[in-house]
Amino acid sequence: MKVNIKNELLALVTVLFLQPAFAQSLKASKQRPNIVYIMSDDHAYQAISAYGHGLNSTPNIDRLAKEGVLFTRASVTNSLCAPSRAVLLTGKHSFINGKVDNEARFDWNQDNFAKALQQHGYQTALIGKIHMDGLPQGFDHSAVLIDQGEYYNPNFIINGTKQQLNGYVTDLTTDMAIDWIKNRDQGKPFCLLFHQKAPHREWLPAVRHLAEYTKMKFPEPKTLFDDFKNRGTAAKTAEMNILKNMNWAGDNKVPPAMMDELGLKGFMSWDKTAYNNMLGRMTTQEREAWDKVYNPIMEDFKSKYPSMSQEELMRWRYQRYMQDYLGTVAAVDEGVGRMLDFLKENGLDENTIVVYTSDQGFYLGEHGWFDKRFMYEESLRTPLLLRYPAEIKGGRTSEALVQNLDFAPTLLDYANVAIPPDMQGKSFRKLASGKDENWRDAIYYTYYEYPGxxxxxxxxxxxxxxxxxxxxxxxxxxxxxxxxxxxxxxxxxxxxxxxxxxxxxxxxxxxxxxxxxxxxxxxxxxxxxxxxxxx
Missing domain, CATH: 3.30.1120.10 (Arylsulfatase, C-terminal domain)
Incomplete structure (x- = not known):
């Protein structure tokens, strides 16, 4: 047999030349991805500019849509803070995991996806808001806010020890999240649950955003003055109307002394207490900056209030609500940008799945409401954006009916960890990359916290x-x-x-x-x- 020496030598050189690259490629294909799951509290999809509602600008969260996939019909199974987090962890509906409302105890002894990741070699951390009693299980490190947490100089429980930290809660949570990744065990893949308090009630923007956002005027939703003519008892009797049920001090930032002077009554018993406690946590410098911006706003309101109609009051309260709510969102968006920049600068961006979502939707004046709870769209739907360059082509949009029920099985799937058969959600990994058309045709919802x-x-x-x-x-x-x-x-x-x-x-x-x-x-x-x- 005649052998072509030239061709054989060329083949050998090619193999030797490509061997390191091939080995590196093979190693990368076997390397399990890191996971950064970012969840804010009460962040309405309407308040993310990638969703196209024109309320505000969130350029950093939008990066996830440009570089990954944006889900337009993502939803929750129970539109309430703590139950939503229990569903995230367990992949099970509220009536199965036991956390049906904010009052019920959550059993940390039950399985959750973080425990499964730990058992399969992942280093895990939970930083920020969890809103559930007990020391979190499934995490090598935890630094969580107490109950709802505070915006200024908040208290955290760090691995079981209470500590007060100086600063703005959104910045502190972001700092701790990035620091944990810096100091992790670099021999293991990691999963970080990075949970912001904002934009949960009562809304206190960072000092740096006060002047900018209080000068803004936001478009009113078409249903701001909804009369519920063709709806049932539930919509007509709910107590979440911006004009009638929002607190004056805690929510709209009218000082308690001014409330007394104008004869204003808080809807909730904690109205004035919330205001005093929240602003009382500020340093002298922070309070001076706050008063410099808000005092003129309140003096202007005081001069106009006696002659304001109910319609004018509703419009004023809506603008005050949006200014503070969207002001807190600005810091959340900055935190997302800091995290994305950090991952890129440290060579972690290509092999790290980044999820951005909220624990549920929220009303931004639609039907005249604030808050959530209902199965109506603004409450049911939640933002969901996912970036993973190894599998997801940027700029994708999906209308699939995914739910927070699906987060646990999806993250386990990405980590190549078997999904427990008792999890009720489904992995949307293939769906995210556009490969799976066989998806559910309906979603199921429950809500229990009534009376409440x-x-x-x-x-x-x-x-x-x-x-x-x-x-x-x-x-x-x-x-x-x-x-x-x-x-x-x-x-x-x-x-x-x-x-x-x-x-x-x-x-x-x-x-x-x-x-x-x-x-x-x-x-x-x-x-x-x-x-x-x-x-």
Whole structure:
């Protein structure tokens, strides 16, 4: 056999030349990704500029959309802070993991995805807000806020020890998150849960954002003066109206002494106390900066208040709400930018999954409301952006019906860790990269905290790509059906409309199917009876 020496030598040289690169490529393919999961509290998708609502600018969060995938129909299973976090950790609905409302205890002894990652060689950390009692389990390091936390000079529980830190909470949480990555065990992949307090009530922007945001005027939602004409009892009796149910001092920052002078009454008993406690945490320098900006605003309000109509008051309160709320979002966006820059500067960006989301949606004046809890869109939907250059092509958008129920199995999937069979969510890893069209056609929702703050009645329901069916129960028995294609603002309940008879039947069938699939029998379960509400 004739051998071509020239070709054989060329092949040998090629193999020797490419061997290091091939080995490095093989190593990279076997290297498990790092995970940075960023979750803010009550951050409405409307307040992220990548979603196109034009309220504010979030250039750093938007980077995740440009470099990854943005989900437009991501939602939660229970629109409430602590239950949402329990669902994130366990991959199970509230009625399975036990954290049905903010009052119920969370059992840290149950499995969660962080424990699974630990057991498979990941170094794990939880930094920021968790809003659940007990020392977090599944984390090598934890630095968590107490309850709701404070904006200025907050208290943290750091690995079981209480410490007060000087500074603004969003900046401090970001500092600790970056420092932990710097000082981690570099021989292990890592998973960091990086949870911001902002933009949770009561909204206190950082000093650097006060002057800018208090001068802004924001567009009003079309439903700011909603009369709920074609809705049921639940929407009409909820206590989250900006004009009627928002606190004057804690929320709108009217000083307690001025409230007394003008005869204003706080809706919640803690109104003045919240104001005094929050501002009382400030240093002398911080308080001087605050008063320099807010005192003129309040003096102007004081001069105008006696002649203001109810409509003018609503508009004033809406602007005050947006100025403070979006002012706190500005620092969150800066923190995301700092994290992304740090990962890139340290060569971690290519092999690190970065998720940005919120624990639920939030009302920014739609239907005249603030807060969340309802299964209506602004509360149900949550922002979700995901960046992972190794698998996801930038600039993608997905309308898939993903939920916070899916975070735990998805992150385990990326880490190549087996997903426990009792997790109720599904991995959307393939979906994120555009490879999986076989996804759920409906999502299931529950809400239990009634009687309670904001008086949102208990309900459960199902949402498909076009329709939504909700059952309000416990002290009422009312059904609502919405055609989201024709009525995206959910202003017209068509449950009794004969034209929707077939749709109603299909939605009822789907609802019962999901209740069985997820093993929900809580409607008639006496263990879910309400506890005495806090005063």
């Amino acid at each position: 703050i904001h008086a949102v009645k208990r309900h459960y329901g199902v949402r498909t790509d076009r329709y939504k069916l909700i059952h309000f129960y416990y002290d009422v028995d009312e059904w609502e059906l919405y055609d989201l294609e024709k009525d995206p603002q959910e202003l017209n309940n068509v449950y009794q409309d004969p034209k929707y008879k077939d749709v109603r039947a299909r939605m009822h069938k789907k609802l019962e199917q999901l209740r069985k699939e997820y093993k929900d029998s809580t409607v008639n379960d006496k263990s879910f009876l309400p506890k005495k509400p806090k005063v």
